Amino acid sequence: MNAPIERLKLFFKINFLITSLFFLAFLLFNKETQTLYFTIPATISTAALLYLLYYLLLRPFFRFYRVILPLMAALFIATNYLLLFDFFLFRIWKFHINAMVLNIIFSPAAYDSIQIGYGPPLVTALYLIVFTTLELRLIRFIARHDNALSGWNRRFNRTVLPAVIVLALWEKVYYGLQNMKANDTILESVKPIPLYQPLTFARFASRYLGIEKVERHSANLATRKDAKVRYPLEPVKIANPHPVPIFIFGSDAVRAEMIRPDIMPNITAFSKEALFYRGAISGGNCTRFGLFSFFYGLNAPYWFAFLHAKKGPVLFRVLKRLGYQVGIFYSTDTRWPEFRQTIFYDVRADIHDRMPGLPWQMDRRLSEKWSKWIDERNLSKPIFSFLFLDAPHGRSYPKEAAIFQPDGGGRTNYTTASAKDRTELFNQYKNAIHYDDALLGKMLDKLKEKGLYDRSVIVFMSDHGEEFFEHGHFSHNNAFDKEQTNASLVIKLPGRPPRRIDKLASSIDVIPSLLKYLGVKNDLSSFSNARYLFSKTYRRSFATCGNWYHNAIITPAYIYVFSNLPNEIWRTKIYGTADYRPVRHPKDANRSRMILEVLNENRAFIR
Numbered sequence: 001m002n003a004p005i006e007r008l009k010l011f012f013k014i015n016f017l018i019t020s021l022f023f024l025a026f027l028l029f030n031k032e033t034q035t036l037y038f039t040i041p042a043t044i045s046t047a048a049l050l051y052l053l054y055y056l057l058l059r060p061f062f063r064f065y066r067v068i069l070p071l072m073a074a075l076f077i078a079t080n081y082l083l084l085f086d087f088f089l090f091r092i093w094k095f096h097i098n099a100m101v102l103n104i105i106f107s108p109a110a111y112d113s114i115q116i117g118y119g120p121p122l123v124t125a126l127y128l129i130v131f132t133t134l135e136l137r138l139i140r141f142i143a144r145h146d147n148a149l150s151g152w153n154r155r156f157n158r159t160v161l162p163a164v165i166v167l168a169l170w171e172k173v174y175y176g177l178q179n180m181k182a183n184d185t186i187l188e189s190v191k192p193i194p195l196y197q198p199l200t201f202a203r204f205a206s207r208y209l210g211i212e213k214v215e216r217h218s219a220n221l222a223t224r225k226d227a228k229v230r231y232p233l234e235p236v237k238i239a240n241p242h243p244v245p246i247f248i249f250g251s252d253a254v255r256a257e258m259i260r261p262d263i264m265p266n267i268t269a270f271s272k273e274a275l276f277y278r279g280a281i282s283g284g285n286c287t288r289f290g291l292f293s294f295f296y297g298l299n300a301p302y303w304f305a306f307l308h309a310k311k312g313p314v315l316f317r318v319l320k321r322l323g324y325q326v327g328i329f330y331s332t333d334t335r336w337p338e339f340r341q342t343i344f345y346d347v348r349a350d351i352h353d354r355m356p357g358l359p360w361q362m363d364r365r366l367s368e369k370w371s372k373w374i375d376e377r378n379l380s381k382p383i384f385s386f387l388f389l390d391a392p393h394g395r396s397y398p399k400e401a402a403i404f405q406p407d408g409g410g411r412t413n414y415t416t417a418s419a420k421d422r423t424e425l426f427n428q429y430k431n432a433i434h435y436d437d438a439l440l441g442k443m444l445d446k447l448k449e450k451g452l453y454d455r456s457v458i459v460f461m462s463d464h465g466e467e468f469f470e471h472g473h474f475s476h477n478n479a480f481d482k483e484q485t486n487a488s489l490v491i492k493l494p495g496r497p498p499r500r501i502d503k504l505a506s507s508i509d510v511i512p513s514l515l516k517y518l519g520v521k522n523d524l525s526s527f528s529n530a531r532y533l534f535s536k537t538y539r540r541s542f543a544t545c546g547n548w549y550h551n552a553i554i555t556p557a558y559i560y561v562f563s564n565l566p567n568e569i570w571r572t573k574i575y576g577t578a579d580y581r582p583v584r585h586p587k588d589a590n591r592s593r594m595i596l597e598v599l600n601e602n603r604a605f606i607r
Contacts, residue, residue, distance in 0.1 A: 004065035007069075009062075011073075011138065023046060024044070027192065049195075049197060073135040085124075093473070095549075096194050097194070221544075221546075221562045223305050225305060230606060236314060238520055243518060243519075248387070250387065250461050252463055255486055275501060277490070278501065281485050282294070284546055285545055286464055293507065293546075294510060297508050300546025301602050310345055312343065325382070327383075329353075359396035367387070367389075370443060383452075392433045406427060422468050459489075460489075480580075482580070485554065493517070503539070503540075505538070508544070509531050509532070509538075529604070542554060556577060557577055558586050561573040
């Protein structure tokens with residue numbers, strides 16, 4: 001018996017069993033308990049495939065016992081930690097580690113915007129201590145039982161290994177058959193399982209078995225990341241320009257229903273002098289896509305191509321031609337999301353960002369910086385400023401601003417946050433919004449003091465909404481319900497009487513409509529996907545909203561969600577707009593027409 005190799009084999013097998021338990025924990029998120037007969041084998045199969053890969057990579061080095069043993073231990077600790085991290089990520093946000101999460105982790109600028117609280121670092125430290133200790137004890141235990149190692153390995157190979165192989169083969173074939181039948185219950189049940197690899201054989205079954213797959217109607221609304229941008233479609237023409245001052249005030253994650261006297265008294269008062277679009281849908285359910293679609297007037301899928309091309313919006317080219325003084329004021333670092341490479345690419349020298357301190361302190365300093373900037377402007381020349389506050393995103397505010405109680409002391413433990421904490425979390429959110437509303441009130445007063453208020457276009461907007469477990473989700477970027485997509489939008493136009501508009505609208509329409517207001521003569525379709533927002537006949541039968549992997553078409557009755565992921569591309573999900581409950585058979589005669597229209601919109605500016 002080669003004792004060192006036998007030790008490594010047993011160490012490997014025991015860790016496989018431990019990791020399988022981590023995988024099985026994800027079944028807590030599977031609401032369809034009647035599918036456990038499938039999801040348990042699917043989970044074990046996924047762990048087995050991962051460890052099979054590890055074994056193939058590590059087995060040639062087993063003879064280097066002293067080197068490979070600590071490396072294996074480190075690998076298993078890292079694997080289980082990532083599963084633990086993914087568990088808490090999926091529990092709250094309902095998605096696994098993906099490109100967006102990696103973008104956050106590896107972008108230092110992201111930490112201005114992301115407030116993780118005290119829970120995750122404590123859990124990480126505790127995990128590392130416990131599992132490092134466990135692995136060391138396991139190594140010592142195995143080393144003390146050299147005489148029994150061969151027997152233990154043989155018993156594992158005769159019992160556990162065949163059972164795992166049978167389960168893996170069965171679940172893969174079963175999934176393939178259910179995919180042929182378009183069985184949504186089974187296909188959706190694997191969503192909580194990280195790294196799950198589906199097996200499909202529709203083409204084989206059709207060609208050799210004569211079994212045809214049940215067809216599902218869907219569409220891929222995505223735009224290729226490396227697509228070449230053709231934007232705008234024609235040179236921008238300006239005639240009889242109307243260069244009024246423009247002030248856009250944004251605040252992260254403020255859903256429209258927050259504009260009420262007890263939470264936002266200043267913006268509520270402002271909304272009574274403006275056009276208040278209560279039914280406005282953001283172009284994205286997270287900041288990157290919400291602000292991109294707002295400034296470009298384009299649907300969210302264009303983000304990737306425009307980032308690749310480093311193409312700024314038409315807006316700033318027009319403002320430069322009209323001689324505007326431009327100021328961009330952003331609480332966090334505009335390198336993340338990558339707005340210096342997209343939205344603000346043409347006005348990078350005019351950016352004021354990266355304020356020091358906590359989010360509420362950043363916002364205060366930003367408002368002071370903006371106020372000083374206004375004092376330094378030449379008021380005889382047109383002015384454009386965009387200011388974006390961050391406090392509601394992380395529910396950040398000073399203690400004296402905690403007017404909504406209970407608020408849990410303003411702290412959030414993301415590792416344990418759940419629906420039972422909704423009241424405290426929601427009060428934190430309202431406190432942060434109320435705090436920023438006071439800053440916004442002071443800035444509106446500054447415009448009045450300078451004689452700019454009445455003669456300016458003034459906008460209050462948000463990039464997306466925020467959910468607090470109303471439909472089982474927390475925060476944003478994980479669903480397309482009204483809490484996450486119905487963002488604030490209030491616009492004051494000089495001389496335009498105030499009005500509250502409750503019908504469906506889209507934030508995509510704002511900037512293109514303002515450009516027309518300034519004197520741009522091009523048809524909106526030559527540089528946007530927008531409709532003219534200020535028309536008396538303005539009407540939308542649908543709005544679009546997107547994020548990293550999904551795009552939605554939102555109508556007054558239904559929400560259609562399409563995936564860009566290869567294993568979900570044929571799975572259109574349909575929800576009721578009012579309650580975000582799944583709908584199996586929508587009564588919508590215009591569905592095909594809408595999808596075709598969005599497909600055409602999403603390829604209009606690429607080649």
